[in-house]
Amino acid sequence: LANFGQTVNVLGLMERTDQDFIDGLALDLFSPSNRTLVVQQNLSPLPGNFVSGSSGAPFVSLSNYSWVIKLNETANDLIAKIELPYDPVALQKVDIDQGNTYVGVLAADKKSWTVFESQRNVHVSENKTRMIKMTSLDGEYMLLGRQTADISNIFVQYGQGATRTVNVTGGSGIEDAEFIDGLRFTIESDHAFTMNVDIKNGVPADVLPPNTSSLNNPAMLAAKTAGGVYAEERLSVARRSLNATSEWFMPLSRQSQDLLISEDRIKVPGLTNLDGQYVVLIS
Structure with missing residues (x-):
């Protein structure tokens, strides 16, 4: 068993390196060249409630420390997985199902733990949660748990009531919430809220800017543009006051919008006030 701070030799020529650590951490990797790695503990990691890449809060940390892995050189050519151990008895005490355990990777901006749903695997027979299909191991990792009855990715429903409410805890990190149709909020707030x-049925044409119409899914985009190759570039997000009835929707600055074509999304960063009514416009 390896200890923290100990140099671990990584075999080359795609030979298997299967290394267990004293606390139950396990690394399994194949590398084309000989390398070394070191694992350290971070005893003051970012709290576990700041999670991106998955919704369905609340998330919590299931370990008192995080694992920091560093190879002796940049390596993006690995076949690797990481396994973090959990205690099923401890999970029961905090109402977390084993199927709701995750490996979080500290984001580049160090403001959230990123969860990759497609790379997650829970090995119940060994009480370990895995992150698989990795090509690099450099980074900081945390064992996370989600305190919800449902297992796997959780989406928020539209409407009012406790089960349809997003609870933002606030603090020094980032939190995500995704709704059932893909609407996603990424929030950084210094206070809880x-x-x-809610969804409103229909957007009257007389509250939209001239020569625009509202849109709410890619199929409508294809129908309205006859499948134009650059149709997405005619999209923009517009907003008006929360309780407005006759006020016009005003397009947000195009310079403040990022078009994510591969995800069928428009990203609007830098908002300081979320209250309002929003539509996607096509011009």
Whole structure:
């Protein structure tokens, strides 16, 4: 068993390196060249409630420390997995199902633990949660748990009530919330608050800017543009006051919007006030 701070030799020529650590951490990797790695503990990690890449809060840390892995050189050519141990008795005490355990990777901006749903695997027979299909191991990792009855990715429903409310805890990190149709909020707030989102049926043409119409899914985009190759570039997000009835929707600055074509999304960063009514416009 390896200890923290100990140099671990990584075999080359795609030979298997299977290394267990004294606390139950396990690394399994194949590398084309000989390398070394060191694992350290971070005893003051970012709290576990700041999670991106998955919704369905609340998330919590299930370990008192995080694992920091560093190879002796940049390596993006690995076949690797990491396994973090959990205690099933401890999970029961905090109402977390084994299927709701995750490996979080500290984001580049160090403001959230990123969860990759497609790379998650829970090995119940060994009480370990895995992150698989990795090509690099450099980074900081945390064992996370989600205190919800449902297992796997959780999406928020539109409307009012406790089960349809996003609870933002606030603090020094980032939190995500995704709704059932893909609407996603990424929030950084210094204080706690709650948020609900309602859907209104229909957007009157007389509250939209001239020569625009509202849109709410890619199929409508294809129908309205006859499948134009650059149709997405005609999209923009517009907003008006929360309780407005006759006020026009005003497009947000195009310079403040990022078009994510591969995800069928428009990203609007830098908002300081979320209250309002929003539509996607096509011009």
